[in-house]
């Protein structure tokens with residue numbers, strides 16, 4: 001069970017646009033580290049339990065891979 005419902009503006013990672021960067025800039029700017037990479041060669045995903053919908057990551061990703 002999630003601790004709280006996902007925020008209405010929670011974005012997602014577009015797996016086609018995402019370049020699976022070695023250092024995900026979007027993760028670096030996320031204050032709650034809600035962007036999680038399991039496999040370095042695969043796009044990260046956004047943990048709905050940590051994301052609070054600030055959308056800073058959308059602006060930060062150089063490939064526009066985070067979409068609303």
Ligand code: SF4
Pocket residue numbers: 013017018019020021022023024025026027043044060061062063064065066
């Ligand atoms: S979300 Fe953006 S910054 Fe992060 S790995 Fe994908 S393309 Fe790179």
Ligand code: SF4
Pocket residue numbers: 010011029030031032033034035046050051052053054055056057058
């Ligand atoms: S919307 Fe904000 S809290 Fe959610 S993943 Fe992006 S930067 Fe992190």
